Amino acid sequence: MLDMDHATNKNFTFVTGRRKYLLFTDITGYGEITPILSSLDEQNLLYMVYYFNEFSSNHDLKTYLSQQKMGTYIYASGNWNSIISFVKTAEKAGFTEEELQIKGIGERILRVFCSRCYAINVCKTSKEMVCQSCGQSLSVSNHYSRRYDAYLGYTILN
Amino acid sequence: MVYTSRINVLVKKIIQETPLIKRFLLSPINKAALPSFSGGSHITTFIQSSGLNLQRSYSLCGNPSETQLYQIAIKKQAHSNGGSLYWHNEVKEGFKLQISYPKNYFPLSFKAKHHVFFAAGIGITPFIPMMLDLQSNGKSFELHYAAKSKIDCAFYKRINVLFPSNIYFYFSNEGKRMLPEIMQDQLIGTHVYFCGPQSLIKQFTKKAIDYGYPKTSIHFELFSSQPKLDAKPFEVELHKSGQTFYIPKNQSLLKVLLEAGIKVPFSCQVGRCGTCAIEVLSGEIDHQDYFLSDKEKKDQKTILPCVSRCKSSKLILDY
Incomplete structure (x- = not known):
């Protein structure tokens, strides 16, 4: 799984030098892409805008993304659930952190790896949590494991 | 070493x-x-x-x-x-x-969906084991290989036997040229690899960037650094020992330091591995390496003495 923190910016940064831009969004995220739309219009660059729900399935989305050529760049903004699902599909199609930027809106569900018992916990965005498997208090770090698709939870020593 | x-x-x-x-x-x-x-x-x-x-x-x-x-x-x-x-x-x-022992500064990308190799002449060598690796793992790849003629094309028969599909030869005596436009219509997830003369690597790298390939999807192999034609001599001072050295235009900073008995760790000597990196305290670095990021080059704090030189008259190294 791509490191989403790597592709996440507080505000989108306009990346030049690409041949085609794809913008994916939903109602909550549309405002985030408007500055990018303006830049693309100003520079007369090729782009397409899609709502996430225009694709009937992840399979259709993957098929579409897989047909894109090198030099395609993606901006995606919307609620975190849509973003996480989208990024997984984009990665399967071949996109990397260097070829997309994302902006999640609202609450994000994180997977956290317990460094004590190695269980994967699911939690809402927070700095600290209690491991649901062993009861250990954990500090949620920003160290992301592609293998586990999870952030490392450091044990909090009292 | x-x-x-x-x-x-x-x-x-x-x-x-x-x-x-x-x-x-x-x-x-x-x-x-x-x-x-x-x-x-x-x-x-x-x-x-x-x-x-x-x-x-x-x-x-x-x-x-x-x-x-x-x-x-x-x-x-x-x-x-x-x-x-x-x-x-x-x-x-x-x-x-x-x-x-074997070292690898030119590894295959684990992320790539498709690998495209561009070889010129003897530049074919690293691609043979790379393609064998990919073939044994059922991965997708293609090879574009330029040589003067079929007679001058190393491993021609072996390549045809080992890799029966997706191999393209370009023999200049037959008027065929290997062009960077091959990269233009590659699908997303493609990584490109170049091995050959430095002029070819520069040309293909520039074109790949023009097509919008991220730098992380572009790979190349160098075994010799191109001497800088307009290289100028400069002076280097080692801050800790106070020693100063004159670097002639036809010698690298690394070579001068090594010959003076300064034990600088080094490995590739072509600006690829970063082993010889030294912190710079003052002076304007003329970066010639392929290791430091654009930001690191702009920061002017680190030099790879195997290839990089000095734009000002003097460098002071934290050494």
């Missing part, structure tokens, strides 16, 4: 691949097997003979799963500094030498 351990080998067999290219099969001495390696790896060969001290790096071009033999191919260079001439004229079957 950082890694000083060496392996004793002997030249078991020499095969004339083309009029100018020989393939050398190296087998271990007093050792059951050689270390396994990954596609894209190279070894450094060390030859010490009648006052000669040759140290040259060559890509491994055999099968990565073969640990009884290493294979390297060497082209007899018209303007050889001694390395290729010695290998071609003096090295015979049974010749003993030392080699380094």
Whole structure:
């Protein structure tokens, strides 16, 4: 799984030098892409805008993304659930952190790896949590494991 | 060198691949097997003979799963500094030498959905084990290989046998040219790899960036650094010892420091690995390496003395 923190910016940064831009969004995220739309219009660059729900399935989305050529760049903004699902599909199609930027809106569900018992916990965005498997208090770090698709939870020593 | 351990080998067999290219099969001495390696790896060969001290790096071009033999191919260079001439004229079957452990500055991308290789001449060598790796893992790839003619095309038969599909040859005597436009319509997830003369690497890299390839999807192999034509001499001061050195226009900073007995760790000597990086306290660096990021180059705090030089008259190193 791509490191989403790597592709996440507080505000989108306009990346030049690409041949085609794809913008994916939903109602909550549309405002985030408007500055990018303006830049693309100003520079007369090729782009397409899609709502996430225009694709009937992840399979259709993957098929579409897989047909894109090198030099395609993606901006995606919307609620975190849509973003996480989208990024997984984009990665399967071949996109990397260097070829997309994302902006999640609202609450994000994180997977956290317990460094004590190695269980994967699911939690809402927070700095600290209690491991649901062993009861250990954990500090949620920003160290992301592609293998586990999870952030490392450091044990909090009292 | 950082890694000083060496392996004793002997030249078991020499095969004339083309009029100018020989393939050398190296087998271990007093050792059951050689270390396994990954596609894209190279070894450094060390030859010490009648006052000669040759140290040259060559890509491994055999099968990565073969640990009884290493294979390297060497082209007899018209303007050889001694390395290729010695290998071609003096090295015979049974010749003993030392080699380094394999190192890989040119690995395959694990992320790529499709790998596209561009080889010119002897630049084919690293791609053979890379393609064998990919083939054994069922991965997608294609090779574009330019040579003067079929006769000058090293491994022509072997490549055709090993990789029956997705191989494209460009022989200039038949009027065929390998063009960077091949990269234009590649699908997302493609990684490109270049090996050949520096001019080809520069041309193809620039074109790939123009097409919108991220830098992380572009890979290339260098075994020699192109001398900077407009290089100027400069002065270097080592802050900790206070020693100063004059760097002539035709010598690298690394070479001057090593010859003065300064123990700077180094490895590739072509600005790829970053082993020799030294912090710079003042002076304007003329970056010539392929290791530091754009930001690191802009920061002007680190120099790779194997290739980089100085834009101002003096550098002060934190050394």
